[in-house]
Amino acid sequence: MSDQLPAGPPERVTNTERSPRRGMCAAVLSLEAITLGLTTPVMITIADVATGTAVTIGLGLAVVCLLLAGMLRAEWAYVAGYVVQVAAIGLGFVVTAMFVLGLAFAALWAAADLLGRKIERERAEAWAAWRAEQG
Numbered sequence: 001m002s003d004q005l006p007a008g009p010p011e012r013v014t015n016t017e018r019s020p021r022r023g024m025c026a027a028v029l030s031l032e033a034i035t036l037g038l039t040t041p042v043m044i045t046i047a048d049v050a051t052g053t054a055v056t057i058g059l060g061l062a063v064v065c066l067l068l069a070g071m072l073r074a075e076w077a078y079v080a081g082y083v084v085q086v087a088a089i090g091l092g093f094v095v096t097a098m099f100v101l102g103l104a105f106a107a108l109w110a111a112a113d114l115l116g117r118k119i120e121r122e123r124a125e126a127w128a129a130w131r132a133e134q135g
Contacts, residue, residue, distance in 0.1 A: 019072075021116020025081060026069040028112050032105045033065035036088060039095050047094050057094075061087060078113060085109050 040058030043049040049057075064084060071077040085106035092099030 019116070020119045021113065022072045024112035024116050025072055025078065025109065028105065028108045029065040029069040029081060029084070032084070032088065032109075033062040033069075035101055035105070036065060036091075037062035039091060039098060042095050042097075049094060057091070061091070081109055081113070 037059055040054050043054035043058060044051055061084065068077050068080055068084065085102065088098060088105055089102030092102055
């Protein structure tokens with residue numbers, strides 16, 4: 001298998017083209033799902049939250065993260081990702097450490113989203129310049 005790129009750009013961008021934005025954001029959500037899932041036993045044992053409530057909140061947010069990671073082809077999923085970040089920070093009112101962890105994941109989410117957009121924009125500009133050069 002060759003490491004060289006094809007001679008020219010694809011005539012039409014397909015859904016199989018990898019999106020750096022989607023990949024980075026999905027990675028952040030996947031790691032955040034683990035963190036949010038692990039808040040469940042902390043809420044039960046340390047914060048004295050009722051088991052049902054802790055499972056609903058902790059595992060519920062973890063499942064939402066994993067579902068959103070798979071839905072990032074739709075633009076609304078990125079907006080929902082920001083909502084999850086607010087919820088993770090808000091979880092700090094129950095588990096104080098989540099203020100710090102929630103802010104850290106919110107920063108990672110925003111960075112992945114903004115840098116991913118920038119990479120995609122620059123990639124599109126480079127292809128447009130290449131096409132103008134060729135034709």
